[in-house]
Amino acid sequence: MKKVHVVAHTHWDFEWYFTRQEAKVQFAFHMDEVFAALEKNQLDYYILDGQMSILDDYLADFPAKKTLVQTYVTAGRLFIGPWYTQIDEMVTSGEAVVRNLRLGMKAADAFGSAMDVGYLPDSFGQSQDMPKIYNGVGIKRALFWRGTPKEVDARYFYWTSNDGSQVVTANIKNGYFAGVDLVERNQFKSLVENITTETTNEPALLPVGGDQRPVDFNLKKRVSKANDATDEKTLFVESNYTEFFDQLEKEELPSVSGEFIDPSLSKIHRGIYSSRADLKQLYDRLERMMIYQVEPLSAVANHKGLELKQGLIDDIWKTIARGQAHDSSGGCNSDKTNRDIKQRGLDALQMAGSLRDYLLRKMSISVENSASNDLFIWNPLPVVNQQVREFSVSTKQPNFALFDQKGQTITFDVLDQQKENAAVLRREPKEMADNFYYLTKIAFPVAVPAMDFLQYHIEENEISMSELDVTPDSIENEHYKLTFNGDGIDLYNKNNKKEYPNFLTFEDGGDEGDNYDYSPAFADWLLSLDFSVAQGKAAQGTFVSTLQLKGKWSLPYNLAARKEQVRNGEISYNLCLKLTKDTQAIDVSLHIDNQILDHRLRLLLATDVKANYSYADTPFGVIARPVEDKHLKDWQEIGYKEEPTSMRPMIHFANTHNDVSSWSFVSKGAKDFQLIGEDFQQLAVTVLRGVGYLGRPDLLRRPGDASGLQTTVVPTPDSQLLGDFEFSGRLLIEENYVPVTLENHYVQLTQENLYYQNQTLNQFTTPIEYFSINQLNHSIEHQALFELEELQVVFSSLQATTDQTGYEVRMYNPSEKEIPAPGSINCKTLSTIAQLNLRGQHLQHLTETKNRYQMASFKPGEIRTYGIYPQKG
Numbered sequence: 001m002k003k004v005h006v007v008a009h010t011h012w013d014f015e016w017y018f019t020r021q022e023a024k025v026q027f028a029f030h031m032d033e034v035f036a037a038l039e040k041n042q043l044d045y046y047i048l049d050g051q052m053s054i055l056d057d058y059l060a061d062f063p064a065k066k067t068l069v070q071t072y073v074t075a076g077r078l079f080i081g082p083w084y085t086q087i088d089e090m091v092t093s094g095e096a097v098v099r100n101l102r103l104g105m106k107a108a109d110a111f112g113s114a115m116d117v118g119y120l121p122d123s124f125g126q127s128q129d130m131p132k133i134y135n136g137v138g139i140k141r142a143l144f145w146r147g148t149p150k151e152v153d154a155r156y157f158y159w160t161s162n163d164g165s166q167v168v169t170a171n172i173k174n175g176y177f178a179g180v181d182l183v184e185r186n187q188f189k190s191l192v193e194n195i196t197t198e199t200t201n202e203p204a205l206l207p208v209g210g211d212q213r214p215v216d217f218n219l220k221k222r223v224s225k226a227n228d229a230t231d232e233k234t235l236f237v238e239s240n241y242t243e244f245f246d247q248l249e250k251e252e253l254p255s256v257s258g259e260f261i262d263p264s265l266s267k268i269h270r271g272i273y274s275s276r277a278d279l280k281q282l283y284d285r286l287e288r289m290m291i292y293q294v295e296p297l298s299a300v301a302n303h304k305g306l307e308l309k310q311g312l313i314d315d316i317w318k319t320i321a322r323g324q325a326h327d328s329s330g331g332c333n334s335d336k337t338n339r340d341i342k343q344r345g346l347d348a349l350q351m352a353g354s355l356r357d358y359l360l361r362k363m364s365i366s367v368e369n370s371a372s373n374d375l376f377i378w379n380p381l382p383v384v385n386q387q388v389r390e391f392s393v394s395t396k397q398p399n400f401a402l403f404d405q406k407g408q409t410i411t412f413d414v415l416d417q418q419k420e421n422a423a424v425l426r427r428e429p430k431e432m433a434d435n436f437y438y439l440t441k442i443a444f445p446v447a448v449p450a451m452d453f454l455q456y457h458i459e460e461n462e463i464s465m466s467e468l469d470v471t472p473d474s475i476e477n478e479h480y481k482l483t484f485n486g487d488g489i490d491l492y493n494k495n496n497k498k499e500y501p502n503f504l505t506f507e508d509g510g511d512e513g514d515n516y517d518y519s520p521a522f523a524d525w526l527l528s529l530d531f532s533v534a535q536g537k538a539a540q541g542t543f544v545s546t547l548q549l550k551g552k553w554s555l556p557y558n559l560a561a562r563k564e565q566v567r568n569g570e571i572s573y574n575l576c577l578k579l580t581k582d583t584q585a586i587d588v589s590l591h592i593d594n595q596i597l598d599h600r601l602r603l604l605l606a607t608d609v610k611a612n613y614s615y616a617d618t619p620f621g622v623i624a625r626p627v628e629d630k631h632l633k634d635w636q637e638i639g640y641k642e643e644p645t646s647m648r649p650m651i652h653f654a655n656t657h658n659d660v661s662s663w664s665f666v667s668k669g670a671k672d673f674q675l676i677g678e679d680f681q682q683l684a685v686t687v688l689r690g691v692g693y694l695g696r697p698d699l700l701r702r703p704g705d706a707s708g709l710q711t712t713v714v715p716t717p718d719s720q721l722l723g724d725f726e727f728s729g730r731l732l733i734e735e736n737y738v739p740v741t742l743e744n745h746y747v748q749l750t751q752e753n754l755y756y757q758n759q760t761l762n763q764f765t766t767p768i769e770y771f772s773i774n775q776l777n778h779s780i781e782h783q784a785l786f787e788l789e790e791l792q793v794v795f796s797s798l799q800a801t802t803d804q805t806g807y808e809v810r811m812y813n814p815s816e817k818e819i820p821a822p823g824s825i826n827c828k829t830l831s832t833i834a835q836l837n838l839r840g841q842h843l844q845h846l847t848e849t850k851n852r853y854q855m856a857s858f859k860p861g862e863i864r865t866y867g868i869y870p871q872k873g
Helices: 020-039 053-061 063-074 094-109 130-136 180-184 188-195 219-229 241-248 270-274 277-303 310-323 326-330 335-365 559-564 739-749
Strands: 002-008 118-120 141-144 156-160 166-171 203-208 234-239 255-257 374-379 385-395 400-403 413-421 436-448 452-460 469-471 474-476 480-484 489-493 498-500 504-510 527-529 535-540 544-555 569-580 585-594 599-606 613-618 621-626 653-657 662-667 672-676 682-690 723-734 755-758 786-789 794-800 807-812 824-836 842-854 863-870
Touching: 002 188, 002 219, 002 241, 020 053, 020 063, 020 335, 053 063, 053 310, 094 130, 094 277, 094 310, 094 794, 130 141, 130 156, 130 166, 130 863, 141 241, 166 241, 180 188, 180 203, 180 219, 188 203, 188 219, 203 241, 219 234, 234 241, 270 682, 277 310, 277 326, 277 335, 277 682, 277 723, 277 794, 310 326, 310 335, 335 374, 335 755, 374 385, 374 436, 385 452, 385 739, 385 755, 400 436, 436 452, 474 544, 474 569, 480 544, 480 569, 504 544, 585 599, 585 682, 599 662, 613 672, 613 739, 653 682, 653 739, 662 682, 662 739, 682 723, 723 739, 739 794, 786 807
Parallel strands: 002 203, 002 234, 118 141, 141 166, 156 255, 474 535
Antiparallel strands: 156 166, 374 452, 374 755, 385 436, 400 452, 413 436, 469 535, 474 480, 480 489, 489 498, 504 527, 504 599, 535 544, 544 569, 569 585, 585 723, 599 682, 613 621, 613 653, 653 662, 662 723, 672 682, 786 824, 794 807, 807 863, 824 842, 824 863
16 A cells, blocks of 8 residues: 655745745744644644754744743644754855754754754755765654755655665655645646655655745645545645654665756756855855854863853854845845845854954963063964965064064065054044054964964064065966966966966956856857956065965946956956965965856966866765756757756865875855866866846746746846945965865965954954953963864864863765774873764763873765863862
């Protein structure tokens, strides 16, 4: 007998074309209906969309309802969690995905338990790493809708990751709204046929719900009517996902692996990776600051005697999670909603930055023998930070020297200096007192020990400091020489002795898509942008050298001008390329004043790699994707919902390589790239794209109804991203493609602004510097916790354990090969080491009170979390 499991649910986008505030009103009344239906037994079960954020908002306004929620959750009738929000899987870092699940499961457990299903019914693509993430938090079941390719001829299967993790998975091919037909139509036999294609398994799944759908109080009657109308071989039963999976796990199921980003069942929106690039940059910056600065710095500060402010940390992560829900992250929202998302992100950034700055200041002023004009450089990570770093220092005199703790003079580059006045303001500037100081940006190499700090002293003097040498058109370091040739930029790679003329350009084309998807203009005019009218300035330093190009690009102002091939608009730009001593990298930063509508601007890197595949990182791994989708030619014939253009997502880097050359762009917020051109030798990274509508119908790439709302036009002029815009990243040109090295290189890049100068001249180095604070009642000394030595896997995160008695450190192997000697943990004091899961819960004790622990080999793709518990007393 075919048992059809009828599951009542709602899919609740807490913001979309409406704001979170507007949705909260509807949800308040929706919960009245849920409670009423459960109380009167009009429903046996109800699934609250697998996310806790909406319940958090609701209970903040109606705290008296907490007991009622707990009653139905513990009774097994109301299913909540495991997520905090319905996350976007394709452009969100692995640690942010883990934090989202941890927040959701912790919140759900407080009411009884979290639903044991990895429930993402509407995310725009499924990451290859989800099975191991789910297994890492104890979840063995998953459900999703979008993304499976035509070749996956199954509804139910075991989805596997490269580390051997697997989840029994239900692919709801007809969508999370398929069961609405059970309630609203009497075509029960055809409904059963629709939901049982591509499966011979005994159980069938029928979700009854939809976007913000109210409770179906007549569900029992409709189930009864369906049973009366179908033969005895089919039985409709009111059910829940737990009961469905209990039955499904008894079946024989095929195994499937990889990511699912095909538009076979529904639109997948491959063009969404570049939508609202400003929001993606903002939330990427928040991730970086929290994962690599605030959380590890909080752990170090906790070890130094400062109370861990987990409440603040969780508050920030909840804001990040709300911004990384699938619609929120995609930016496929109304302007008023995107303004909310942006403001929340800015608020969280202020809180995260202030928490970081307070800890840096508190610890620095409490260091033993701390003196005025001391500069403290911190490294909260359990690996040595060795690189050239930049610092802004305040001095009374324009000239000064820098000394280390041994009294040795430190050589540094002066990158910039500004004269400031700290006197009380007056309406007439000439009436202001003379209280000048100098704000100087310097750079020099450091090697900061793991989870420790360096202390330098600034001594003001009259000796003039050397400035960068201004050269006509070129800069160089040990690895590269960059030359402005009047039209473009030539690269000479000293490592392979090859010339790359005009290796870096930009491309601008029309975008007649929407907030969901890039789509080329129907009458496009693709323009290659060089630097023929730019003003160049090169500055060669000992440690840092820069090549700046300032100019304007003439472009069509809008789609009408592009169709007529008229350049009646312009973009002002300031491009800066930076070389750093002993670093095989080129830093790229672009500032533009975007005054062009409906266009896409991309950075083009002319590589020497003829590619068949592109490469990028995923939440906890790397992936190879074909440069051209195999269904690019027949996608309409086979029924795909949009053209499977090979625009690809990345988390932190995009790469193309062969046996002798590897080109990687390490991003600071850009999420969209593509290999293009003859032999796919150009690496194109999207800077931004501007569009003016939430959804448009009948795009070149996506024929048919508009995405989002099919019957109304929602203008989104903010999504044109007019005005100032910043884009930055780092180009690495190496002989070999080594994912572990690339990911750990990215980690080192995150350590900016982790310093503090003990001074009183400038009270506005940070927003909270103006406020006085006390020193700790004890001196801070050099007392590191532990260090990861000879590390051959990727460092992922460090934070205090959930019970705050130890430290949780996570690493992973992104490659497809076993790493037999991943390194060791060198504890500075005797410590107990345990293995934890991704929730921070104990799995097993590994060793008792040791100083050094040699890590066991890492399987391909393995994520591993250690709990390190120092012996106290």
